[in-house]
Amino acid sequence: MKIRSLLIGAALVALAGPAWAQDKTVNLKLSHWVPATHPLQKAMEEWGASVEKASGGTIKTQVYPAQQLGKAQDHYDMTRDGIIELSYINPGFQPGRFPIVSAGELPFMFGDAKAGIAAFDKWYRKYAATEMKDVKYCFGFVLDPVRLHGRAKKIVVPGDVKGLKVRPSQATFASWVTLLGGTNVQAGPSEMGDLLTKGVVDAVTSPWGSVTLLGIDKGTKYHLDIPLATATFQWIMNPKVYASMSPAQKKVIDDHCTTEWAVKFAGPWVEYEAAGVSKLKGMEGHEVYSATPEQVVEWKKTGEPLTKQWADGVRKVGGDPDAIMKELRTSLDHEKASY
Numbered sequence: 095m096k097i098r099s100l101l102i103g104a105a106l107v108a109l110a111g112p113a114w115a116q117d118k119t120v121n122l123k124l125s126h127w128v129p130a131t132h133p134l135q136k137a138m139e140e141w142g143a144s145v146e147k148a149s150g151g152t153i154k155t156q157v158y159p160a161q162q163l164g165k166a167q168d169h170y171d172m173t174r175d176g177i178i179e180l181s182y183i184n185p186g187f188q189p190g191r192f193p194i195v196s197a198g199e200l201p202f203m204f205g206d207a208k209a210g211i212a213a214f215d216k217w218y219r220k221y222a223a224t225e226m227k228d229v230k231y232c233f234g235f236v237l238d239p240v241r242l243h244g245r246a247k248k249i250v251v252p253g254d255v256k257g258l259k260v261r262p263s264q265a266t267f268a269s270w271v272t273l274l275g276g277t278n279v280q281a282g283p284s285e286m287g288d289l290l291t292k293g294v295v296d297a298v299t300s301p302w303g304s305v306t307l308l309g310i311d312k313g314t315k316y317h318l319d320i321p322l323a324t325a326t327f328q329w330i331m332n333p334k335v336y337a338s339m340s341p342a343q344k345k346v347i348d349d350h351c352t353t354e355w356a357v358k359f360a361g362p363w364v365e366y367e368a369a370g371v372s373k374l375k376g377m378e379g380h381e382v383y384s385a386t387p388e389q390v391v392e393w394k395k396t397g398e399p400l401t402k403q404w405a406d407g408v409r410k411v412g413g414d415p416d417a418i419m420k421e422l423r424t425s426l427d428h429e430k431a432s433y
Contacts, residue, residue: 198236
């Protein structure tokens with residue numbers, strides 16, 4: 095009886111995990127371009143650990159932070175070309191290349207960023223298959239809205255941007271800076287603090303938590319508390335590596351490329367950024383100030399031409415900007431994430 099039970103148990107184990115014993119081990123490099131102290135480092139480690147456990151140890155991962163494997167703006171092409179297997183990207187680093195997704199960059203779109211993660215990912219999945227066809231789209235998420243942080247000049251109204259050198263968080267904000275008479279300085283997140291202290295830039299856009307995380311506080315004094323815009327990000331994978339996996343391994347990846355995982359992955363980052371304002375308010379030499387309702391209206395008005403620019407870009411690739419924007423706003427409203 096005991097022998098029979100053991101045989102049955104062994105058979106059940108074999109049926110429960112038929113693929114793992116035969117699957118080849120896959121090693122995945124997970125690359126990003128923010129410091130290892132950033133909340134996304136932990137998110138990637140946890141995502142990788144969950145994948146490894148679910149695959150019976152046949153999918154192993156290693157996280158490479160702080161542009162160790164390449165510049166921030168190169169991560170889409172690095173993933174496409176198989177230099178890395180997975181990465182998170184900011185499409186706003188490459189103006190005009192991904193016109194549809196840049197709808198998420200438009201001013202005053204997102205109110206609740208955490209709810210906005212689900213709203214954004216559900217909306218963009220429909221378009222990622224064609225707009226980012228060179229890679230396997232895993233999921234997308236958004237940043238807690240950015241604020242303007244000034245070095246030597248208090249920025250209150252849009253006219254104050256004229257003549258300033260600004261490091262924008264994404265391409266649409268860069269266009270906004272140009273419309274307002276400022277000059278854009280392109281740089282990776284980890285370079286902002288240094289650029290400010292050296293006087294290379296006069297202002298940067300950043301969410302609250304990253305001001306101290308990235309050393310922005312060392313070169314700024316003034317912080318305008320208006321949630322001007324956000325940036326969108328995608329967690330993407332090399333398609334050839336995915337195609338080479340066994341069916342069981344592919345299922346593990348698919349199970350980790352969901353809207354639920356997008357929220358789990360980026361939600362803590364949103365919370366970290368939002369909490370940063372309290373820390374900044376308590377720091378000597380820093381002024382966090384709000385805008386009047388009239389000043390917010392003025393900011394909104396100056397940002398209106400950006401929507402037309404976005405629509406023109408979508409039409410150039412054969413998209414219907416009215417329908418696409420309606421879908422995004424519907425998704426935001428459904429998740430209660432609209433500004």
